[in-house]
Amino acid sequence: MTTPHVxxxxxxxxxxxxxxxxxxxxxxxxxxxxxxxIVMMLSGxxxxxxxxxxxxxxxxxxxxxxxxLGGALQWHFAAMWLLVFNGLAYLALNLATGRFFRKFLPxxxxxxxHDFIAALTGKLSHADLRVxxxxxxxxxxxxxxxxxxxxxxxxxIWKSVQFxxxxxxxxxxxxxxxxxxxAMALMAAFIVVHLAMVALVPRSLLAMLRGR
Numbered sequence: 731m732t733t734p735h736v737x738x739x740x741x742x743x744x745x746x747x748x749x750x751x752x753x754x755x756x757x758x759x760x761x762x763x764x765x766x767x768i769v770m771m772l773s774g775x776x777x778x779x780x781x782x783x784x785x786x787x788x789x790x791x792x793x794x795x796x797x798x799l800g801g802a803l804q805w806h807f808a809a810m811w812l813l814v815f816n817g818l819a820y821l822a823l824n825l826a827t828g829r830f831f832r833k834f835l836p837x838x839x840x841x842x843x844h845d846f847i848a849a850l851t852g853k854l855s856h857a858d859l860r861v862x863x864x865x866x867x868x869x870x871x872x873x874x875x876x877x878x879x880x881x882x883x884x885x886x887i888w889k890s891v892q893f894x895x896x897x898x899x900x901x902x903x904x905x906x907x908x909x910x911x912x913a914m915a916l917m918a919a920f921i922v923v924h925l926a927m928v929a930l931v932p933r934s935l936l937a938m939l940r941g942r
Contacts, residue, residue, distance in 0.1 A: 749942045751859050751942060753941065757938055759817075759820040759823070760820075762812060762816045765809075767877070768921070769805055769808075769809035770810060772795035773794070773795040773803075773806040774802075775793065775795075776791075776794035776795060776801075776802035777799065777802050778911065779791070779794065783908055813881070817877060817881075833867070834862065837864050837867040837871065841864035842864045845863045845865045849865060856931045859934055869920065869924075872916075872920070873917070876913050876916050876917055879909065880913045882896060882900075883900055883909040884910055886899075890903050
């Protein structure tokens with residue numbers, strides 16, 4: 731007796747992709763974070779010029795925000811609250827939805843080095859914008875940590891008496907200012923590199939605007 735031949739699929743059919751790359755909450759928090767970071771950086775340069783950490787170096791007045799020290803402090807503190815609350819919302823939603831682990835982890839030094847070399851030689855693919863390469867993962871994790879250092883060092887400067895432990899962890903008030911300045915410089919470098927990558931892959935900007 732011959733057993734009937736049953737044909738089975740080797741794998742279930744793939745679910746159709748919705749085409750969504752960045753949900754609405756990612757786009758909103760991204761642009762608000764960008765706005766807050768830029769306002770804090772430009773106003774921070776004006777505050778720095780009023781009492782420079784490195785006397786030989788000052789920022790040109792034309793690229794600062796606030797007009798004078800009092801105006802710059804008002805801009806700085808207004809943007810600070812936006813950065814803190816919006817940043818907390820961004821992190822909370824990333825963790826709650828599992829997006830943080832899907833998008834940014836895992837990442838290893840070897841993978842970062844491999845993708846960095848591939849980027850320098852023009853061999854790094856950007857075909858699927860939903861998938862971050864190792865360099866992108868490292869950069870986004872780095873900027874989250876850098877923003878945390880900026881907030882903590884800024885708090886040690888602003889409320890030095892109220893947070894003595896935080897101030898001492900920074901090495902004292904003067905060292906906290908140096909930490910704050912260096913974290914700001916790293917943030918500026920990230921923004922420059924980020925804009926350069928957007929110019930090279932303009933589809934990424936459209937995706938952050940439209941979500942698709």
